[in-house]
Amino acid sequence: xxxxxxxxxxxxxxxxxxxxxxxxxxxxxxxxxxxxxxxxxxxxxxxxxxxxxxxxxxxxxxxxxxxxxxxxxxxxxxxxxxxxxxxxxxxxxxxxxxxxxxxxxxxxxxxxxxxxxxxxxxxxxxxxxxxxxxxxxxxxxxxxxxxxxxxxxxxxxxxxxxxxxxxxxxxxxxxxxxxxxxxxxxxxxxxxxxxxxxxxxxxxxxxxxxxxxxxxxxxxxxxxxxxxxxxxxxxxxxxxxxxxxxxxxxxxxxxxxxxxxxxxxxxxxxxxxxxxxxxxxxxxxxxxxxxxxxxxxxxxxxxxxxxxxxxxxxxxxxxxxxxxxxxxxxxxxxxxxxxxxxxxxxxxxxxxxxxxxxx
Amino acid sequence: xxxxxxxxxxxxxxxxxxxxxxxxxxxxxxxxxxxxxxxxxxxxxxxxxxxxxxxxxxxxxxxxxxxxxxxxxxxxxxxxxxxxxxxxxxxxxxxxxxxxxxxxxxxxxxxxxxxxxxxxxxxxxxxxxxxxxxxxxxxxxxxxxxxxxxxxxxxxxxxxxxxxxxxxxxxxxxxxxxxxxxxxxxxxxxxxxxxxxxxxxxxxxxxxxxxxxxxxxxxxxxxxxxxxxxxxxxxxxxxxxxxxxxxxxxxxxxxxxxxxxxxxxxxxxxxxxxxxxxxxxxxxxxxxxxxxxxxxxxxxxxxxxxxxxxxxxxxxxxxxxxxxxxxxxxxxxxxxxxxxxxxxxxxxxxxxxxxxxxxxxxxxxxxxxxxxxxxxxxxxxxxxxxxxxxxxxxxxxxxxxxxxxxxxxxxxxxxxxxxxxxxxxxxxxxxxxxxxxxxxxxxxxxxxxxxxxxxxxxxxxxxxx
Numbered sequence: 001x002x003x004x005x006x007x008x009x010x011x012x013x014x015x016x017x018x019x020x021x022x023x024x025x026x027x028x029x030x031x032x033x034x035x036x037x038x039x040x041x042x043x044x045x046x047x048x049x050x051x052x053x054x055x056x057x058x059x060x061x062x063x064x065x066x067x068x069x070x071x072x073x074x075x076x077x078x079x080x081x082x083x084x085x086x087x088x089x090x091x092x093x094x095x096x097x098x099x100x101x102x103x104x105x106x107x108x109x110x111x112x113x114x115x116x117x118x119x120x121x122x123x124x125x126x127x128x129x130x131x132x133x134x135x136x137x138x139x140x141x142x143x144x145x146x147x148x149x150x151x152x153x154x155x156x157x158x159x160x161x162x163x164x165x166x167x168x169x170x171x172x173x174x175x176x177x178x179x180x181x182x183x184x185x186x187x188x189x190x191x192x193x194x195x196x197x198x199x200x201x202x203x204x205x206x207x208x209x210x211x212x213x214x215x216x217x218x219x220x221x222x223x224x225x226x227x228x229x230x231x232x233x234x235x236x237x238x239x240x241x242x243x244x245x246x247x248x249x250x251x252x253x254x255x256x257x258x259x260x261x262x263x264x265x266x267x268x269x270x271x272x273x274x275x276x277x278x279x280x281x282x283x284x285x286x287x288x289x290x291x292x293x294x295x296x297x298x299x300x301x302x303x304x305x306x307x308x309x310x311x312x313x314x315x316x317x318x319x320x321x322x323x324x325x326x327x328x329x330x331x332x333x334x335x336x337x338x339x340x341x342x343x344x345x346x347x348x349x350x351x352x353x354x355x356x357x358x359x
Numbered sequence: 360x361x362x363x364x365x366x367x368x369x370x371x372x373x374x375x376x377x378x379x380x381x382x383x384x385x386x387x388x389x390x391x392x393x394x395x396x397x398x399x400x401x402x403x404x405x406x407x408x409x410x411x412x413x414x415x416x417x418x419x420x421x422x423x424x425x426x427x428x429x430x431x432x433x434x435x436x437x438x439x440x441x442x443x444x445x446x447x448x449x450x451x452x453x454x455x456x457x458x459x460x461x462x463x464x465x466x467x468x469x470x471x472x473x474x475x476x477x478x479x480x481x482x483x484x485x486x487x488x489x490x491x492x493x494x495x496x497x498x499x500x501x502x503x504x505x506x507x508x509x510x511x512x513x514x515x516x517x518x519x520x521x522x523x524x525x526x527x528x529x530x531x532x533x534x535x536x537x538x539x540x541x542x543x544x545x546x547x548x549x550x551x552x553x554x555x556x557x558x559x560x561x562x563x564x565x566x567x568x569x570x571x572x573x574x575x576x577x578x579x580x581x582x583x584x585x586x587x588x589x590x591x592x593x594x595x596x597x598x599x600x601x602x603x604x605x606x607x608x609x610x611x612x613x614x615x616x617x618x619x620x621x622x623x624x625x626x627x628x629x630x631x632x633x634x635x636x637x638x639x640x641x642x643x644x645x646x647x648x649x650x651x652x653x654x655x656x657x658x659x660x661x662x663x664x665x666x667x668x669x670x671x672x673x674x675x676x677x678x679x680x681x682x683x684x685x686x687x688x689x690x691x692x693x694x695x696x697x698x699x700x701x702x703x704x705x706x707x708x709x710x711x712x713x714x715x716x717x718x719x720x721x722x723x724x725x726x727x728x729x730x731x732x733x734x735x736x737x738x739x740x741x742x743x744x745x746x747x748x749x750x751x752x753x754x755x756x757x758x759x760x761x762x763x764x765x766x767x768x769x770x771x772x773x774x775x776x777x778x779x780x781x782x783x784x785x786x787x788x789x790x791x792x793x794x795x796x797x798x799x800x801x802x803x804x805x806x807x808x809x810x811x812x813x814x815x816x817x818x819x820x821x822x823x824x
Contacts, residue, residue: 033524034522034523034524035486035522035523035524036486036522036524036525037490037524037525038487038489038490039490046490047490076524078493079493079524080523080524080526081523081524085524302427302430302438304711308685308688308692311491311492313434313437314433314437314490315433316433319430
């Protein structure tokens, strides 16, 4: 049984413990975390609010390196981990002859801090930079494959979990799935990350054309039965005190592709009719995404009244199902708690049924 | 009444409507009509006209309930962001207004100290309950916390060795009599937020803040501060002073002392009246104190508008501008008052901050006495969510009054202000309403005055006590 060590384990990497079956080349995952992140000794689910995984987080990197067949090191900028700590982990892994994969963000961070002597054996994963088409004609192709887009109201809204969950469902159902994931390390799950050009400067129109051509080329070359595309960031500003995301990427992706199905992931709180209608209209008219399925992430934004700063709090999926879902007047929209047992399959089945109806 | 009308210099009239959190300039005749000065018919006509514009609408508020109540278990599990450790109940001074002097419904000084085991357990507890917090803050408190400097060093060392990955900041309130060079070096190296208690002129300091044997502490404190400034000038600039001003003291003289003192002239000084929370006696401040506060606040306003240079203003009163900037932000951002809401003011006990006493019992903060009724848990048993919930929903005690109050969103009363003796009291909470409304009224007027004169609110955002 081959194991992939993931470090530093925290919420961002919870997908590895949620979807170990998708991790390419490995059977299971070893979550290792510095104690300061508050997860050591706890089930890996503590950080994402989902059902227990049975995986206990450890801080013993040295012992874990003896048990694993490979290591993935991510960059956790919100933590207080210094460059030395990341380098020490990398160095230790190399000394133990383990294949090491790091993200491009981590590579850039370490380089900035003066750690540049990366051996060739260290693999770097990130958004693909080769996928910029030099010139594209001003024409939008119709993509001849069903497309599912996954949008969210902001960071930590379980978008990547939904992307992987749907990919897993359709794969198990026998479909050839392409996923363009929102994370740098999407390739570790056997799928492609979004192209780098989406995250760079440049006009929206150019990006829309580029991305449309990129996806069309992908569909022509790999012939998937279904394409799942994650939309990074938010669909609109969600913090009245700090405007940091206007939904630019959701706009680009939505207008580049005519999605057949769109799933919107929300923070877990009470929504009334007016709010849901507003969200539906915003997705439809700004992002070209006709949302009929809503997911409640295991997260809520709460405001500290004293500082007026917004913070995230993890909500347990059972709590969400019991307390938050029932009063929401979803109407014709379907509501899911993606991290809850069986919900990804329910979502996938609903989408499959609708797509089959459209054939 | 869910709105209030007031006038500022220049005969400008404003309406603050709590239902939509708006602050609107109105005509003088409308102001008079709303106040009822032109008769009932004129008042009704004005209200109808304003309601057509979305102002003065009947309240939608039906029930007092804090929004955090429903996710309290999740907040206490994941979002505890600050802890204050009572490392000792002892002090080498005997300040006459101290909350532990026997004049308050609170414990008195004792020789009890926090053990290393309890301190480490508290750190473990905080780390386990702060998974959703990228950074946390640990404050050290007493008595005089520097009596336990070795324990403080051990706690910092424990965190650095065991808890890599978490941003941790530290703070300490001290009488500075034990601020030796070695301790000062440690504080500076670890970046402690330092708050020094110093009451101003030598005469005041030596009578109010003296050692157990009656000797004054002024010379020792000033010597230690001079040394700190010399050894760590940049760090010294970040230090703040807390000055407690009893009713019988001349505030102006205190402010002049700080302005003229060579060592402390640029230090931010927080002026604090003696707290009446839990005090066994009444505390009343005279006209002179109130007038000086008013003059200093006015100078701060004039500085904010560019009419006075920074040197003319006492630094501690910049926080008043920050308070006004905060209200301005609330007013421009908050939406409609929902059916269920809670007056502004209370933090979520245990989540915003948890105060751990020497025995490992948990309280909402150090301002609240350590009686068993105020306990919200322990390191061994965890949080008492039922107790936290009732403290959080403190507005339920005075629901009828709060629902009708124009200052609902601006209230600022927390549980500490509702304590009568050792219990939480609706009457005590209500007894403060007039003062709270008065303070908010003054702030609204000052805010409008600044707005009308082109004040840059963003410049002072975040500048608060």
